[in-house]
Amino acid sequence: MLKSMCARTSSLTIAIALSAGLAGCGSAPVQVGQVSSTRIADYGQSDYSAKEDTDYILRPSDVINVTVFREPDLSVAGLPVGSDGVISLPLIGAIKAEGLTARGLSEKITQKLSVDVLRNPSVAVNVVQFGSHLVTVEGSVEKPGMYPFRPGTRLSGAISLASGPSRVAKLKEVAVFRQTSEGTFIAKFDYAAVRAGTMLDPVMQPNDRIVVGTSGLSQFWQDLLKTLPALALFTQI
Template identity: 35%
Template sequence: MKGMSRGLLALLFALALSACASSNRAAHNEKMGRVLPPPDTTTASGAYEGATDYRVGAQDLLEISVFGVEELKHQARVNSNGLINVPLVGSVMAGGRTIPELEQELGSRYAEGYLQNPQVSIFVKEYTSQRVTLEGAVKKPGIYPLTGRTSLLQAIAMAEGLDEFADLEGVVLFREVNGERMAAAFDVAAVRRGDMPDPQIYGDDVIVIERSGSKSAFREFLRVVPALGLFFAL
């Protein structure tokens, strides 16, 4: 499988077997968890915190304009601290805010001494901070921007769906949480039926879809994990 080392596959398999053999399943479940947690969330990360709107993140490119004032139309790249530089206003915190929130903030700043009833419009020209990678048995593997709250099924749809060789029970979501790499397996058929949650996808997530008939160690990991419904630290 592209992007996966043999060592990582062996570790995945070992973790799965360890989970099966555990004599204290309740304690293990409490330790490992039953829902893959969201990644680290910081002001500049652009992470979603339950909102449906896209939240601006570091390195996003914004196009900002003020109705009737052509001189104020410009582009601003969000820096690593979540800040943008705006003419007449100076540095403004953009990271972590939705577009309407940022438009309101800039409108208020301009209205403080520069313009009367300014109408600020912001367009995200480049979604850089929030991207998801899809690998394996999808029709168009690649890296895709997240422009709003996105679920696993929606992310797969961005790659034009699963290909004819996809294993519906062979979907693994990789995520970094508090500096630790984690993985959770999903059965897409069960998700579609509503028997399994359709998890939310975050920036930098990696989704790998295994192919039917695979005999790899990764396949053995998938054979065990969906029945457990657990996520694992790698």
């Protein structure tokens, strides 16, 4: 009888210990109040925005509708921005759309139509598909893969697209790789702190690559990440 009780007590102790261990790996106290969005200059965050851009900039693979009011023959629906950043419109020809806002492109089209085509044209441009916005989520997540996302999606939202981290994910070791005109940058985040609201939840950019738990990376990347503080420090590599 005593041996049976001891066995049950031992099993219960192990179960509690395991539960506590899992909880320690995957959770953190939620901070009540304003979520941290502080950018720390000493950690290279000065140029890293936590806010969604108010004016969306068109990129290749985005799809737009161009409406010229009272001119259906000049209007085009479902028009993709080419890999060269150019679109083609009736009577106008090729126009560079990449790098412009929807309003900026509509003004550019209006200006071109005003030259020997229409008198006082009225043009509207709407983005109907953010085809340029793809994020790769891999590592210790339930459903690794490449996912489309809407502008303004944050790290937490991107990981949710992959059905969240696995039960054994090392949440303190989340790497974000980002391609820029200056090269590839890497950042390290403590995802448990992000979920708790005590660390910046960064806005994702097109073609970001997220690795949850760095054990899936090569030894080179694992060694590099160990040298970075978990403070959203973007480092050029």
